[in-house]
Amino acid sequence: MAELNGRTPAEVIADLGADRNAGPGRQQVDWQARSFFAPGGGDSWSLPKGTELRWSGEGEWRITLQVFRDMGLAFAFALVAIFFVLRVQTGSAGLSLIIMSAIPLTVIGIMPGFWLLNQFGERTIAGAPEPVLFTATAMIGMIALAGIVVRNSLILVEFISQALNRGLELKEALIQAGAVRMRPVLLTAGTTLLGNLVITLDPVFSGLALAIIFGILASTLFTLLVIPIVYLLVFDRPVEEARK
Incomplete structure (x- = not known):
């Protein structure tokens, strides 16, 4: 004991x-x-x-492994489902993957975010330190982020497609997409972030809120750069090659 x-x-x-x-x-x-x-x-x-x-005891070790295994399978299923929905809507596998490229960017914010919380002072409960851990609820937040950040990518890609249909050059369309759609992207991320601040006070679901907050911060900032760059790398082909 x-x-x-x-x-x-x-x-x-x-x-x-x-x-x-x-x-x-x-x-x-x-x-x-x-x-x-x-x-x-x-x-x-x-x-x-x-x-x-x-x-044995409360079986927390076994339960932890099973929970994260099941959450990982749920995350993989969510990614596959999002891809098929985007594939049907856009008619392009490449464009679907470009839109989904914002999803891995959430990890850049989530993992360092939890690490930073433990570096700026530790919580003390009953005289012992209580670290901020990446729990199962935080994993739920990361899965939820997959759908949230795709919306930001869609806002950019939709504007780019509309600009190209109007006859703009690809690079000009990308620049205008970043300039015009930046405010809607930031507002969408801001409302999501503010809505989760209250949940950080909950002892059980605080991990979910922290994952969404850190993930949405990093993903939003990187999406405004990564999505246009990846779009340019995939679809910017020489004129001669495009005519073929």
């Missing part, structure tokens, strides 16, 4: 697994200096012959 306040069960299991049958003479490591890449506290231990060890 032990008090796990301030540490996740996965971290404790990683430490116990690293110390099992490790042998004597190991240097003691403070718990704050340990990580998943360097677990173990230096307290070697072993079990008598014929004794079997099973991690």
Whole structure:
């Protein structure tokens, strides 16, 4: 029996697994200096012959693995579904992938965002540190972002298509898309961000709100640059090649 306040069960299991049958003479490591890449506290231990060890308790380790496995499958299914919907609407696989290129940009904001929250001071609950973790609800927020950020890409791509139909050159259409559609993109992201600020106060669903906030910030800023650039790289062909 032990008090796990301030540490996740996965971290404790990683430490116990690293110390099992490790042998004597190991240097003691403070718990704050340990990580998943360097677990173990230096307290070697072993079990008598014929004794079997099973991690049980509340089953948090097993539940965590199962939840993130299922969430990963749900995320993959969401991406496939979004692609087929865009493919039907646009009639172009390349254009669909360009619109979806904003989805991976959310990770640039989510993962560093959670890391930064733990760098600007740690929360203390019952006298022990309580880190901000990427939980299952945060994974739900990341899945929800896949649909949110696609809307920003659609706003840009739709304007580009309309400008090209009016006879504008590709580069001019891309520049105008960024200039004219920047305000709608920022307003869409801003309303989503403000709507999630209140949820950050919830002890369970705060991870969902934080994932959406950090993801929408990074994705919005990068979308205004990445989408036009990728569009240019894919569709800017020489005149002779385009005529063929």
